[in-house]
Every structure is written in C-alpha cells, then in structure tokens.
Amino acid sequence: MSGQRVGYIRVSTVDQHVGRQLDGIELDRVFTDTAPGKDIARPQLRGLLGFVHDGDTVVVHSTAHLARNLDDLRRLVRDLTGSGVRVELVHEHLTFAGDDSPMAQLLLSVMGAYAEFERALIRERQRESIALAKRRVPTDGRKRALDRNQIAALLDRAANGETKTLLAKKLASVAKPSTNTSATKARSEPEPSQ
Incomplete structure (x- = not known):
C-alpha cells in the first residue's frame, strides 16, 4: 500500500x-x-x-x-x-x-x-534600503506629519482591505515634512556679527 x-x-x-x-x-x-x-x-x-x-x-x-x-x-x-x-x-x-x-x-x-545565499542577498538589500530611508528623514529631525484628511483617507483604504504594503507606499507618497526645513536651518544658525 x-x-x-x-x-x-x-x-x-x-x-x-x-x-x-x-x-x-x-x-x-x-x-x-x-x-x-x-x-x-x-x-x-x-x-x-x-x-x-x-x-x-x-x-x-x-x-x-x-x-x-x-x-x-x-x-x-x-x-x-x-x-x-x-x-x-x-x-x-x-x-x-x-x-x-x-x-x-x-x-x-x-x-x-x-x-x-539568496536569503543573505535579500537581507543585504533590506539593510541598504533601511539606511537609504534613514538618510531621507527631514534634516530638522522631526517626523513627517499627515493632515486629518490624509489620515482619514488612509483609514478608509485600510477598512476596504488594502494591504499594509500598499498603504505604506501611499503613506510615503503623501507624507510631507512638518516644518519648512530651510527656515528651521536659518533659525538655528547664529546671526553674523557686525
């Protein structure tokens, strides 16, 4: 048998x-x-x-x-x-x-x-992507902020069954720096002495 x-x-x-x-x-x-x-x-x-x-x-x-x-x-x-x-x-x-x-x-x-070997390559690419993402953080160190409409839109998409991967991509595309980084830099630099 x-x-x-x-x-x-x-x-x-x-x-x-x-x-x-x-x-x-x-x-x-x-x-x-x-x-x-x-x-x-x-x-x-x-x-x-x-x-x-x-x-x-x-x-x-x-x-x-x-x-x-x-x-x-x-x-x-x-x-x-x-x-x-x-x-x-x-x-x-x-x-x-x-x-x-x-x-x-x-x-x-x-x-x-x-x-x-393939798994090691995948892990290496992940580390490279994480390092690249860390370099993209706004220079003033603040996290990117979403307004209420963007948050509501993402919640609606999640409720409709959209995957985490697609939501993360959408989040990355709609997120914007919470402050004007050039203005922040200007404020943090000392005034030239006269």
Whole structure:
C-alpha cells in the first residue's frame, strides 16, 4: 500500500500567494506556513513532521520553501528519509528517499547553499534600503506629519482591505515634512556679527 502525498507550502508574508507553489499537483493533505525560511521553527512544518510516516511523500515547491539554511535543509531531508518518507522538490525535479546517490546529495547541497545565499542577498538589500530611508528623514529631525484628511483617507483604504504594503507606499507618497526645513536651518544658525 502506498502512503500519502503531503504538500508543504511556505510564504514569508500574508501578501504572498500560496496557490502557485503546488498548483495542479494531486495531494492528500497540505500544510501551509506564513513565516520566513530563516529557521525551521514553524508551526505547520512541525505539524507536517508529526503527521507523515513511513511510505509517505512530502512534496515541496523548492528547497527555498523548505529551508533557507543549508544545515536545516539537509537535516530535514535526512530526518524525513530516515523515517521512510520520500521528499520531492518539484522545481528542482529532485526526489530523495534515503538511498540517494552522491550526485543527489551534491545537488541538494548546492540548491540549499544557493537558497542560503539568496536569503543573505535579500537581507543585504533590506539593510541598504533601511539606511537609504534613514538618510531621507527631514534634516530638522522631526517626523513627517499627515493632515486629518490624509489620515482619514488612509483609514478608509485600510477598512476596504488594502494591504499594509500598499498603504505604506501611499503613506510615503503623501507624507510631507512638518516644518519648512530651510527656515528651521536659518533659525538655528547664529546671526553674523557686525
């Protein structure tokens, strides 16, 4: 008797769509996490690990959706295959069953290392964006202010279900400095002596 085909889907944020990952693949059950892939402390992944048993197949879109850390990825695949569970990575066209060739292990390591590298690049871009945003703060040190109409408009958009990402973009486009920074600079500079 063959086991169940169990899908695992992971997205980092609620704004991302889960439908494309295992679309069109016949599965008996699916576990879905909305969490970063930096570690394996995810509730649905723990649920999947407790659910599957000998003869089952875990189906994941790609290595990056299972883990973005090479050590975690290899440990997960080793633990699952050691329990008689096959691991199928759809995007990479790889299946692991515990009796894998050295070439299969190399491919897993390469794909896992790439996922880890990709995560490091994402974090680097985030740090660069944060540093750039900090440089854009008004020179007088005050936060940007919104008037009542702008606040009401943003609240209406949020009530209508607009995502946080779009609201943040709108907020950035409508925010304006609360004071005239050139006037503030002029006031703070001492008067020339005569």
